[in-house]
Amino acid sequence: MTAPSPAAVKDTKSPPLASELLSGALMLTMQRPERMNSLSEEMLAALQAGFDAAAQNAEVRVIVLRSTGKAFCAGHDLKEMTAARAHADRGRAYYADVMNRCSELMQTIVRLPKPVIAVVEGLATAAGCQLVASCDLAIATDTATFCTPGVNIGLFCSTPMVALSRNVGRKQAMEMLLTGEVIDASTAKQFGLINRIVPKDYLEVVVRKYAETIASKSPLTLKIGKEAFYAQAEMPLAEAYAYCANVMVENMLARDAEEGINAFLQKRKPEWKGE
Structure with missing residues (x-):
């Protein structure tokens, strides 16, 4: 039996982002749970393409961003980032490109002419927390957690800070950025990072209600x-x-x-x- 080519193996892999349109609500689901839905090059490209397409689709009234697995999004893919250190410039050009692409994605969400709702189950960390803060609304389960832990590994979460500091109080943002500690959903709501906390069993109902309510507007x-x-x-x-x-x-x-x-x-x- 002949082994499949690498390209053929790749083709059988599910796309990083699933898309489904339901009554005016576009459900975008990150589905790389084995990589904690990190913002790899692949995921960044998929998200950018998904939001760009949604902006042009008149049938889309609201976008719901969610994920599969135990993490909403673990931020940048540190394995990809570390591999770039082998480049002649120690990764400078690569890091600049990735940071610029990530920043453009966050700005795309803000500039998008349609509301974006983040649905958070599990951990949203670093640029994943930035992704939540960049969305217009955020609904989380009671077991969701959030953090900007870059300071713990010698890499201050400077770009996540942009979205975070525009959505929560300054002292609350600095608390997250300086300590790198994980906060629970209740604290995230107190800080203003999320709108609502919902038990997992009711999450789907609440998200649909939010989406349908917004989609019914002009x-x-x-x-x-x-x-x-x-x-x-x-x-x-x-x-x-x-x-x-x-x-x-x-x-x-x-x-x-x-x-x-x-x-x-x-x-x-x-x-x-x-x-």
């Missing part, structure tokens, strides 16, 4: 709102009000706003056109 309104939220957050108060007042004016002139207000006054369900 896609144009969601796009306008998400873009404005992140833009105003970086502005001084007066500038933020001026910017958002203009956003409200333009939104009020949209057909979906006209339809939504009329439907409310007429006590009927609105019919969104996305315009």
Whole structure:
């Protein structure tokens, strides 16, 4: 019997990211449990492609990011990172490329014109914690844990710090970054890293409810709102009000706003056109 070629063996391997569209909700599932769904080159590319495609698909109203196995995401693939030290430049070019690609992925999630919900089961560590913080909403099981442990191995979690410090209080972010200690779901909720804690048996029901609720809204309104939220957050108060007042004016002139207000006054369900 002839042994299969390496390429043939690779082809039988399941893709790193599974995709399923359910009633306007795109379920993206990281499925490399044997590698703790780490952000390997393969996973980074798959996630980037998945989010880019979702941005262009009019049928997608909301994205749900989840995982298989015991970890949500273990951050960067340290085996790949270590192997790059054998390069002539000790890995400098490789590390710069990986960090840039990871940073672009996180910014893609923030810039995406559709809400992204992280569903966390198990551990979210380092860049995996960054991934959770970059999503618009996060739902976790009561056994989920979070940490930015780079300081423990001599590598401060500087890029995860960007997303973390924009989603939790400064002192809470520094606590996680300086100690590298694992926090439980309850503490993560207190810090503002996640929205809700759900028993595992009810996770699917709650996630579907969140997704269906968001998917039922006007896609144009969601796009306008998400873009404005992140833009105003970086502005001084007066500038933020001026910017958002203009956003409200333009939104009020949209057909979906006209339809939504009329439907409310007429006590009927609105019919969104996305315009």
